[in-house]
Amino acid sequence: MRSRFLIFNVTFWSTALIFNACNSTSSKALSSVVYDPVDTDSIVLATPSLLMDKLDSLKKGLLYFPPVDSINKIEPKAARKMLKDSIFLELKKKPKHIYLTFDDGPLLGSQAIDSIMTAKGVKASVFLIGKHAKMSKMLTKYLHRYLDNPLIEAYNHSYTHANHRYQTFYADANTAFMDFIKAQEELELKHKVARLPGRNIWMFDDVKRLDGRNGGTTAEMLHEEGFSVFGWDVEWRLNGKTGDSEQTVELTYNAMKKFLDKNMSLYPNNVVLLMHDDMFQLPKAQMQLGALIDSLKQHPDYNFEFMSDYPKKY
Ligand SMILES: [Zn+2]
Incomplete structure (x- = not known):
């Protein structure tokens, strides 16, 4: 089982770059960022039991960042929110x-x-x-x-x-x-x-x-x-x-x-x-x-x- 991997969708975390540098003009974020795009399909097809597996791994201190599109496909809405909240909670505990x-x-x-x-x-x-x-x-x-x-x-x-x-x-x-x-x-x-x-x-x-x-x-x-x-x-x-x-x-x-x-x-x-x-x-x-x-x-x-x-x- 993959224990430590990250999947990102930049739109999930932020596209906001608040300041510009080096005489640059406007800074416009684009292009998705994908870290180690494994296991995406399993999340897209997430079932409540799969979701619980992910939450279990979070409890063990392993961080898992599903892409936002995948999170949005998780039903019901409460489960989606629970997953997001759990991820943020784990991040807060880390250095x-x-x-x-x-x-x-x-x-x-x-x-x-x-x-x-x-x-x-x-x-x-x-x-x-x-x-x-x-x-x-x-x-x-x-x-x-x-x-x-x-x-x-x-x-x-x-x-x-x-x-x-x-x-x-x-x-x-x-x-x-x-x-x-x-x-x-x-x-x-x-x-x-x-x-x-x-x-x-x-x-x-x-x-x-x-x-x-x-x-x-x-x-x-x-x-x-x-x-x-x-x-x-x-x-x-x-x-x-x-x-x-x-x-x-x-x-x-x-x-x-x-x-x-x-x-x-x-x-x-x-x-x-x-x-x-x-x-x-x-x-x-x-x-x-x-x-x-x-x-x-x-x-x-x-x-x-x-x-x-x-x-x-x-
Ligand atoms: Zn420079």
């Missing part, structure tokens, strides 16, 4: 996983991020741009601080960042793909993990989620090359030049908590926060990052993770 991710480094702000992670003792994931590491000796130094910090894992965010012309960049998927390969080699990155500039695209294991714009072909090429491509659930925005929040620490913390509590993230109990290195140039902003981490650390069931370990399953 939660926080992924602090920073894009576009090395930049002004990278050194502070590196220091804050060390001071707070939490893991962070940085998605780096190849050409930034060569722009000055100082940025090269920041790159090496990241690479040498055991609390930081460095990943690929392309060499050129598409020169901020995303539509054109992804229209030539081969060139875009090679831009990532160049960054991978020049930054000497150990992990095959990437985030596409200007796009909230996910492609890892059997999961594929696009955002309605081009870039999917580049992501597929990276995935075929062995990369996991990750987007984000929640973005925090802050003006790096002034240190002013366009979005307070409290709002960001509440958004992350809501994504966990309401199962709104791409993967339940795992929430990915997007930030950018240049947000944290000034002490005023750096203090806010520290405050956000302190708020998250108040939860004993929240754990800080690297994106190379995403998603944490049970």
Whole structure:
């Protein structure tokens, strides 16, 4: 009997991506997400006894996530609700996983991020741009601080960042793909993990989620090359030049908590926060990052993770 498997329909958990990143325009969720699509038929034909089997396995601590279409076919309505409630109840008991991710480094702000992670003792994931590491000796130094910090894992965010012309960049998927390969080699990155500039695209294991714009072909090429491509659930925005929040620490913390509590993230109990290195140039902003981490650390069931370990399953 399969004891640990997950089946998702993204519309069940959420299609809401509340903020956009990297100069992107609107973020539109599409494309269903299917994790290990086994046993679907048995659920579609669910009988009360089958339902009870599923609930039994939940009681044993095994999580089972049927697709929403299947849940909706379970009769009567009360049984359907019971299954959903049981799943959510089990999720609430499990550890939660926080992924602090920073894009576009090395930049002004990278050194502070590196220091804050060390001071707070939490893991962070940085998605780096190849050409930034060569722009000055100082940025090269920041790159090496990241690479040498055991609390930081460095990943690929392309060499050129598409020169901020995303539509054109992804229209030539081969060139875009090679831009990532160049960054991978020049930054000497150990992990095959990437985030596409200007796009909230996910492609890892059997999961594929696009955002309605081009870039999917580049992501597929990276995935075929062995990369996991990750987007984000929640973005925090802050003006790096002034240190002013366009979005307070409290709002960001509440958004992350809501994504966990309401199962709104791409993967339940795992929430990915997007930030950018240049947000944290000034002490005023750096203090806010520290405050956000302190708020998250108040939860004993929240754990800080690297994106190379995403998603944490049970
Ligand atoms: Zn970026």
